Amino acid sequence: MQKMNDKWDIYEDAQGNWRWRRVAANGRIVGASSESYRNRSECVANARRNGYGGN
Numbered sequence: 001m002q003k004m005n006d007k008w009d010i011y012e013d014a015q016g017n018w019r020w021r022r023v024a025a026n027g028r029i030v031g032a033s034s035e036s037y038r039n040r041s042e043c044v045a046n047a048r049r050n051g052y053g054g055n
Helices: 040-049
Strands: 007-012 018-023 029-032
Touching: 007 040, 018 040
Parallel strands: none
Antiparallel strands: 007 018, 018 029
């Protein structure tokens, strides 16, 4: 379940692939993708399986 204060970052890494990370209100990373994705949509789909509720 997503906490209201958590922030989700969907970002492009240095190799041009997509990753996600979940950051708690205190600034600590509390979750991250274990792999990179060629397409942003694949990355978002994986983030959703891990609790992401955004677009």
